[in-house]
Amino acid sequence: MVPPLVLDIDGTLTDAAGRLDPRVFDVLPSWDAPVVLATGKAFPYPVSLCHYIGLPETVVAENGGVVLVDDHVTYAGDREAAQAAADEFVARGGDLGWGGADTVNRWRETEIAVNLDADEALLREVASEYDLEVVDTGYAYHLKSPGVEKAVGLEHVCEFLDYDPVDFVAIGDSENDASTFGVVGQSYAVANADDVAKAAADEVLEESYMDGTLSVLESL
Numbered sequence: 001m002v003p004p005l006v007l008d009i010d011g012t013l014t015d016a017a018g019r020l021d022p023r024v025f026d027v028l029p030s031w032d033a034p035v036v037l038a039t040g041k042a043f044p045y046p047v048s049l050c051h052y053i054g055l056p057e058t059v060v061a062e063n064g065g066v067v068l069v070d071d072h073v074t075y076a077g078d079r080e081a082a083q084a085a086a087d088e089f090v091a092r093g094g095d096l097g098w099g100g101a102d103t104v105n106r107w108r109e110t111e112i113a114v115n116l117d118a119d120e121a122l123l124r125e126v127a128s129e130y131d132l133e134v135v136d137t138g139y140a141y142h143l144k145s146p147g148v149e150k151a152v153g154l155e156h157v158c159e160f161l162d163y164d165p166v167d168f169v170a171i172g173d174s175e176n177d178a179s180t181f182g183v184v185g186q187s188y189a190v191a192n193a194d195d196v197a198k199a200a201a202d203e204v205l206e207e208s209y210m211d212g213t214l215s216v217l218e219s220l
């Protein structure tokens with residue numbers, strides 16, 4: 001019997017250029033246990049990924065800010081505080097960095113994501129004034145409420161599924177996966193992972209990106 005999976009998306013199911021690795025279509029739809037996509041991306045991204053991969057829509061989005069499981073949606077985090085801090089960041093000369101349409105935040109409901117090109121020092125200064133934190137995933141800075149974590153989202157998912165977090169195998173690549181690594185039974189950081197994820201993982205893989213992820217899935 002294969003274990004349930006909790007999988008990060010960016011850096012874990014993608015290639016180095018950020019594109020989805022097509023091999024996800026070979027392994028995930030037929031996985032004989034729950035697969036939870038846990039991401040820092042806004043809610044619609046993992047939902048559409050489930051839809052197009054052919055997986056039940058079981059997702060932890062926005063770093064735990066939004067959870068969808070078994071037709072239930074729950075929210076965590078103070079979006080208004082994040083918006084106020086983002087507005088202040090912009091008023092002090094910062095730029096969220098996503099252009100006018102801002103498809104990165106347009107459908108984001110519990111936090112704000114900021115481009116890695118942004119003024120990090122200013123962002124952290126403003127965040128602390130609003131009692132928010134900044135998480136650097138390697139893909140964006142996330143201006144978010146402390147205590148909102150992917151692991152809390154996974155625990156919520158487990159309340160609906162007949163599993164415990166320790167039953168899960170987790171694979172991820174960055175700071176926002178460390179909480180998940182702390183609650184699952186077995187955790188893997190892909191070789192391209194950041195230092196926080198590597199330190200939190202039970203095992204650091206030799207292979208990067210989807211090569212690393214596939215090596216775990218094949219061993220299970």
Ligand SMILES: O=C(O)COP(=O)(O)O
Pocket residue numbers: 008009010011038039040041042137138139140141174176
């Ligand atoms: O949206 C990000 O910043 C990173 O997304 P991820 O959690 O799927 O890697």
Ligand SMILES: [Mg+2]
Pocket residue numbers: 008009010011012137172173174
């Ligand atoms: Mg990632």
